[in-house]
Amino acid sequence: MKDEKMKIEQRMQNMKKFYIKAGNLIDNLPDAIPDKARESLKDAILGDAELKKLMEGIDSHRPPRIFLIGRTGVGKSSLINALCGSYVASVSDTRSCTEGAEIYQCKDGDRVLMEICDTRGIAESESLNSEVSAEDILIDQINEFSPDVAILMLNCTHRDDVDTDVNFLKKLAKSYAAVNSMRLPIVVVVNKCDEMAPTRFKSPKEYPQNKISKINEVVQYYKGIIVRNGLKIDNIIAVSSLIDWMTPDGMEIDVESIDNLPTYDIENLQIAFDGRYQIEELLDILESAIQDFEAQMGLRMAARLTEVVHRLARHLNRIFSGIAATVALTPIPVSDIYVLLILQCVLVSLIASLSGRDISLETAREFIFSMGGIAGAGYVFKLIAQQGAKFLNAVWPGAGSAVSSGVAAVGTSAIGKAAIAYYIEETSIKEAKAQFDKAKNEGSVTEE
Ligand SMILES: Nc1nc2c(ncn2[C@@H]2O[C@H](COP(=O)(O)OP(=O)(O)OP(=O)(O)O)[C@@H](O)[C@H]2O)c(=O)[nH]1
Ligand SMILES: [Mg+2]
Known part of the structure; x- marks a missing residue:
């Protein structure tokens, strides 16, 4: 379990590193993105108080x-x-x-x-x-x-x-x-x-x-x-x-008898049944x-690696859905759809970094396209502007010619959930897409 904690710290540092360089990555995206959009996106991501706090918290936390x-x-x-x-x-x-x-x-x-x-x-x-x-x-x-x-x-x-x-x-x-x-x-x-x-x-x-x-x-x-x-x-x-415990070698044990186990077993108890x-x-x-x-x-x-990672990923997802909703408060014309897309790319990359992977914004974009059933290969960001309507319809059918705040939040949350499934739970793309469709159809940013 100690090793796991080390890995958590590493993964969180990974995530923080990506966050710190997000501004640069956005700066380096193709020129077709208007400066104004680029700046407002950077402001939205780097200026978000909750996200900033989350990143700062990585180096300063104490037991509750x-x-x-x-x-x-x-x-x-x-x-x-x-x-x-x-x-x-x-x-x-x-x-x-x-x-x-x-x-x-x-x-x-x-x-x-x-x-x-x-x-x-x-x-x-x-x-x-x-x-x-x-x-x-x-x-x-x-x-x-x-x-x-x-x-x-x-x-x-x-x-x-x-x-x-x-x-x-x-x-x-x-x-x-x-x-x-x-x-x-x-x-x-x-x-x-x-x-x-x-x-x-x-x-x-x-x-x-x-x-x-x-x-x-x-x-x-x-x-x-x-x-x-x-x-x-x-x-x-x-x-x-309710949790039923067992020793690493598979012996199920009553809570009352745990104290009698060898120290090694106590320190390495596993969950036999999770109620x-x-x-x-x-x-x-x-x-x-x-x-x-x-x-x-x-x-x-204060939890096992998998639970901590999930918890942080869900937290990121909530934050980004909020940012997406705010960004879209000024209704986004179709031609500016890539503002939302890049925001989602950053979210997907952050979630991937929590899973221990480093992916580029381009890889994140491919992932998002695959959720909408668009063959993404060959697309560059500047093309999204021209293809906005097509992208919109594929990812959020019925969104109309402008993305509303609610649609932006739901769509972003759905992308986040799919990324959690694919990168953290290591499901197939198909399963991730099923999660995406479910989240999108339920139309709510809250957790199930
Ligand atoms: N079925 C079931 N059993 C539980 C649950 N929570 C605790 N128990 C059992 O209830 C008993 C008492 O639980 P403890 O966690 O020791 O209770 P406690 O409040 O710490 O008790 P004290 O330390 O004596 O004050 C144990 O046998 C637990 O396994 C639960 O949610 N479901
Ligand atoms: Mg007690």
Whole structure:
């Protein structure tokens, strides 16, 4: 796993290098591109604040600090494993804080992935119920830990009393706001959805509608309690943290017995069954809840190589869809269609660089053409201007004579998804095109 991390750093540096030279590459495109278009494109890409932040974040990120509150057995440790995609939670540097909380780091080799402050449900701590001062001490400790986000974990299958935890969070949020001059971001996670009836469907892809409906009912129920109690939260989401683990030599193992395994096996546990439900969505929620950018970036990077790469690629895709929409706000006449095309070439090249490949803008353009079913060989950028209508119709039929903001965003997002499929998931061009068509037809830039 250590090697994987090295590769992540390398790939991200690759991506950054491409980003830095993107301006030059655009300058060196054939002369037929009007200077004005060239400059506005460079401004759009290099001036985009989010993209700039993402690139800067590559060299400056820190482990996010997460405050976890929830009853014993609700799955706090499992959630951390699920977020990281590897068995990490119960490791190293355990430092007892008060009777109510424990602070530890999740590590992968020497690399700290996350810092966790873990409390059993406040309701379970008798001393906290009897002595108000113990609660205050706990609040002080949590403030000292200074979490980037608080996660309240609840159980999907039995509706425990949550009032005590909710009231504690209210008190904590008030004191956090006073200390930090900002609101404590709070995300509520309803765990163990897989255990909702019918329980035999463990794989999220197989969840039948009645299971999903029941899960949603529980979320509504908890949401009602939280709102009634007047706790301001960022979001609430139902998940399953279910992962079955096995040793590198294929022995499946209960979570309870993992600690008895040889250290080598623990460090190299593999996923035998992945029952995770809505964990990617939760990551997105956490990412937007966390205010500190370095911590956001750290969260994005606290996972296995494939997950990190996917996450970054999807993030790029969102950013570029946004840029495309902005660029197209001034309706783009057909003759200027290559502004969008070049923007997409940059996106495809960045995604390819994340996959460990260096491709030129020309190769990216060939890829985009193949999505539209245009034989791209022989095209040069200046020809696109003349061929604009043909290109438009092939890639986004019905777009009309000018590209609207929405069409530009959807088309760009579809190209990004196809590039993720082809370069990162290493599917065939045919499969990538199927993804492209699907994304384009669904007509939405959001994730499925
Ligand atoms: N089916 C299912 N089991 C889960 C899920 N999350 C956790 N578990 C199981 O629930 C048990 C408790 O999970 P932990 O992650 O240890 O719970 P915890 O909240 O950290 O518990 P404490 O550390 O005692 O406070 C373990 O056996 C987990 O495997 C889930 O989403 N689905
Ligand atoms: Mg635990």
